[in-house]
Amino acid sequence: MMGGQRSDTKEIVIIGAGIVGIVVAAYLSEIGHKVLVIDRQGICEGTSAGNAGALAFSDILPMASKGVLAKVPGWLVDPLGPFSIRPSYLPKLAPWLYRLWRASRADALERTVQAQGALMQLAEPEMLGLMERARIRSMVREDGSLELYESEEELNAALPGWNARKRAGIPFEHLRGEELATSQPGLASRxxxxxxxxxxxxxxxxxxxxxxxxLYAVRLGAEFLHAEATAVTASEKGATIQLADGTGIEAAKLIIAAGAWSHRLAKSLGDAIPLETERGYNTTLPVGAFDLKRQLIFSGHGFVVTPLQTGIRIGGAVEFGGLDLPPNYKRSDAMLTKAKMFIPDLDTSGGRQWMGYRPSSPDSLPVIGCARTSGNVLYAFGHGHLGLTQSAATGRLITDLIVGTNPSISIGPFSPQRF
Structure with missing residues (x-):
């Protein structure tokens, strides 16, 4: 029990049982902290259940890019495109889009790429090490990925991004002809x-x-409470979490890792964080739908095809529509139709559709650090489509902050107050 802590006060409470929340719980449990995780659904039942399954340590490029606002009209008129905006949601999205435009300036982009690169360099050894300690390292596939282009012009347009990765020390190889066909047999000739x-x-x-x-965190003492946190308040001694059933929980330390819902809790603590929701869709086909060698990335169409132990997952794309509008599963259908065009022998029958909410900041960097008004409340959210990839790096940084040691990398770029 921490000094001065009441006997009925939890030592550390984490709101959110997605991949980030449970990884943070595992890190803190490893060093002996008593951790309670709260979630209204369950362990990895939300967005963390249906993602594309990539440990995308080379994905250091942000969503913001030169001329990004010029693309918005196209996003509005094509509801099934790689990027789309629900027209009714545009007024609410406009301030976030303005910040996205500001994040697309050359100097801002360079800072973002450097920060993302540093986080990824931390993320890979931390995640692989954690999985080794949890005895699930065998769940990692190391087959690489293949990003595909329908023309030399499309490849040339992607070269600046590959050059940025090269400067970051990320290896890659451009393939054509027989090398391309061997890397993934059965691709369309386009x-x-x-x-x-x-x-x-x-x-x-x-x-x-x-x-x-x-389960690793549980073996180390972590606990779970199935409940919905509706409000939080902070004090000099810790924080109070108000639950939907009217009860409250006292915590000496509170970590908010509630994904796309996190900014609603942060706002009550004085932090107005511009978090938006990239609604992602997918279809998971049965095992045996195709002999897929590795993850295929169709960047020009905004989706990926991933080989999983549980099937083949076809998903991605970005739809800005917030947390409340109903899903548009025609987006899943559109990706499945394209996947059949690109992989003619793909069996598209028997699939399961899904939609999830990716918590996205305008500069594509997560929010990691203390609340404005309290050092007893920490944030760990806003990873966009990189939650699985960056979860262990976030766990390490949050642990550094809790323990009071110098962070493993500079956390300035991820500050909740940077906005």
């Missing part, structure tokens, strides 16, 4: 080139990984 990233990794199933890491 693809003239591809970029192979050998260091790209995927997992057997993201929900299985999350559950494996949670």
């Amino acid at each position: 693809f003239v080139a591809g970029t192979f990233v050998p260091g790209w990794k995927t997992v057997s199933d993201p929900q299985h990984v999350g559950m494996g890491l949670w």
